[in-house]
Amino acid sequence: xxxxxxxxxxxxxxxxxxxxxxxxxxxxxxxxxxxxxxxxxxxxxxxxxxxxxxxxxxxxxxxxxxxxxxxxxxxxxxxxxxxxxxxxxxxxxxxxxxxxxxxxxxxxxxxxxxxxxxxxxxxxxxxxxxxxxxxxxxxxxxxxxxxxxxxxxxxxxxxxxxxxxxxxxxxxxxxxxxxxxxxxxxxxxxxxxxxxxxxxxxxxxxxxxxxxxxxxxxxxxxxxxxxxxxxxxxxxxxxxxxxxxxxxxxxxxxxxxxxxxxxxxxxxxxxxxxxxxxxxxxxxxxxxxxxxxxxxxxxxxxxxxxxxxxxxxxxxxxxxxxxxxxxxxxxxxxxxxxxxxxxxxxxxxxxxxxxxxxxxxxxxxxxxxxxxxxxxxxxxxxx
Amino acid sequence: xxxxxxxxxxxxxxxxxxxxxxxxxxxxxxxxxxxxxxxxxxxxxxxxxxxxxxxxxxxxxxxxxxxxxxxxxxxxxxxxxxxxxxxxxxxxxxxxxxxxxxxxxxxxxxxxxxxxxxxxxxxxxxxxxxxxxxxxxxxxxxxxxxxxxxxxxxxxxxxxxxxxxxx
Numbered sequence: 001x002x003x004x005x006x007x008x009x010x011x012x013x014x015x016x017x018x019x020x021x022x023x024x025x026x027x028x029x030x031x032x033x034x035x036x037x038x039x040x041x042x043x044x045x046x047x048x049x050x051x052x053x054x055x056x057x058x059x060x061x062x063x064x065x066x067x068x069x070x071x072x073x074x075x076x077x078x079x080x081x082x083x084x085x086x087x088x089x090x091x092x093x094x095x096x097x098x099x100x101x102x103x104x105x106x107x108x109x110x111x112x113x114x115x116x117x118x119x120x121x122x123x124x125x126x127x128x129x130x131x132x133x134x135x136x137x138x139x140x141x142x143x144x145x146x147x148x149x150x151x152x153x154x155x156x157x158x159x160x161x162x163x164x165x166x167x168x169x170x171x172x173x174x175x176x177x178x179x180x181x182x183x184x185x186x187x188x189x190x191x192x193x194x195x196x197x198x199x200x201x202x203x204x205x206x207x208x209x210x211x212x213x214x215x216x217x218x219x220x221x222x223x224x225x226x227x228x229x230x231x232x233x234x235x236x237x238x239x240x241x242x243x244x245x246x247x248x249x250x251x252x253x254x255x256x257x258x259x260x261x262x263x264x265x266x267x268x269x270x271x272x273x274x275x276x277x278x279x280x281x282x283x284x285x286x287x288x289x290x291x292x293x294x295x296x297x298x299x300x301x302x303x304x305x306x307x308x309x310x311x312x313x314x315x316x317x318x319x320x321x322x323x324x325x326x327x328x329x330x331x332x333x334x335x336x337x338x339x340x341x342x343x344x345x346x347x348x349x350x351x352x353x354x355x356x357x358x359x360x361x362x363x364x365x366x367x368x369x370x371x372x373x374x375x376x377x378x379x380x381x382x383x
Numbered sequence: 384x385x386x387x388x389x390x391x392x393x394x395x396x397x398x399x400x401x402x403x404x405x406x407x408x409x410x411x412x413x414x415x416x417x418x419x420x421x422x423x424x425x426x427x428x429x430x431x432x433x434x435x436x437x438x439x440x441x442x443x444x445x446x447x448x449x450x451x452x453x454x455x456x457x458x459x460x461x462x463x464x465x466x467x468x469x470x471x472x473x474x475x476x477x478x479x480x481x482x483x484x485x486x487x488x489x490x491x492x493x494x495x496x497x498x499x500x501x502x503x504x505x506x507x508x509x510x511x512x513x514x515x516x517x518x519x520x521x522x523x524x525x526x527x528x529x530x531x532x533x534x535x536x537x538x539x540x541x542x543x544x545x546x547x548x549x550x
Contacts, residue, residue, distance in 0.1 A: 024420075042458070
């Protein structure tokens with residue numbers, strides 16, 4: 001990159017299935033205060049720009065940009081809100097720093113999923129209104145169809161998908177931020193009620209509320225602020241065609257292109273050998289496997305067997321979702337990608353507590369925007 | 384100009400009802416229940432009690448209303464809730480002849496920002512004015528809250544019916 005960019009501060013409001021005690025503003029404030037304390041900055045004096053990630057339909061408020069500045073310390077400063085996943089927001093902040101006009105930029109995303117009373121309706125609204133939505137099946141069936149095609153093309157067994165759930169919700173037991181830690185068996189997962197076959201209920205991430213804030217800085221500022229900056233080595237994003245009729249159902253091509261962009265920027269030629277661990281979207285269990293393959297971390301058809309052998313476990317050769325992922329932490333709507341990045345930062349700093357990985361130096365975070373999208377974003381970080 | 388006018392006819396209602404024009408409709412169901420949180424939750428509870436409250440910033444010393452858990456200027460947590468008067472001064476107002484859904488009103492609504500007595504200068508709440516002729520409203524007018532009876536109050540901004548001029 002033409003200018004170095006680092007994450008110098010992280011903050012959060014813990015992920016919980018409901019948060020009736022706090023408004024979304026108070027949740028954002030809690031996360032922001034932690035991030036600014038962590039970075040050692042005063043937002044009213046030091047921050048050049050604020051980027052938030054929010055979707056009006058998730059908030060229940062149009063033009064949500066208007067409601068973000070106060071609780072971040074951003075009043076009368078440059079602010080903008082983008083719709084997308086949290087890592088898209090991170091990319092926006094990186095680009096602002098690369099312009100040379102901004103030295104310290106804040107990124108925020110949050111979820112108040114528990115406040116959406118008609119979530120199936122909001123999700124259905126993402127379907128094409130003229131030639132898809134009238135068919136009236138739940139959009140999770142898109143995941144069911146994709147999962148079936150992925151399993152058929154790669155020969156991945158159902159047990160491998162279930163093992164992803166067992167692993168991730170198990171990892172979450174070691175993560176105090178996680179909302180959905182559980183001690184499950186493969187039989188529990190496969191025996192839970194069908195949602196959209198072959199997808200069962202326990203293979204779908206449940207929602208959670210929470211907020212994440214990052215402070216980003218250019219290289220010189222980062223070194224002045226902290227002796228443990230976490231460097232953003234490469235970042236990328238990509239979308240495939242939206243059409244359900246002609247997308248490549250077996251593979252996550254958006255993940256391939258997003259990660260290739262990030263790897264190119266980071267100078268990574270062999271991701272499997274150069275990256276130590278990954279936080280990868282697991283909104284549906286099979287997605288973790290499909291994404292690992294698209295991200296070039298193993299060959300097509302290999303991720304399931306890899307998982308069954310324990311290679312992606314906390315103690316395996318290539319840990320995946322040590323945080324518990326979205327299955328274990330909870331799906332945080334637009335904030336899900338920032339939760340993936342948060343874990344990478346904590347691991348690279350050596351602050352992951354009982355789930356700390358040994359000698360982690362380079363980590364990858366990858367997010368997907370959920371059904372029915374083909375919207376993905378990847379970021380490579382190092383300590 | 385004539386060469387730019389295409390040889391066509393305009394659409395009629397019949398074109399839709401008789402299926403000559405094809406279309407699809409959908410009725411969105413977007414329902415939410417927003418957690419009010421600590422500051423606004425307390426504000427709503429006090430409205431139910433027939434009281435207005437603000438918060439105090441320990442840094443700039445201002446009394447802020449509506450309540451929030453932090454001062455957006457100083458970015459520090461507030462250090463307490465402060466009782467306020469239910470009287471104030473009109474900062475600005477409008478005479479509004481349309482309801483929120485564009486229905487034209489014979490008797491206009493008078494939305495106003497009212498700087499509340501006991502809060503810092505410039506700190507007000509948004510409400511409506513009543514018991515006043517539109518032509519008599521002025522910036523700087525002194526007004527007082529007209530509350531619903533206690534048994535009708537539910538903990539909402541509408542527990543105040545409107546503000547009326549102080550004689």
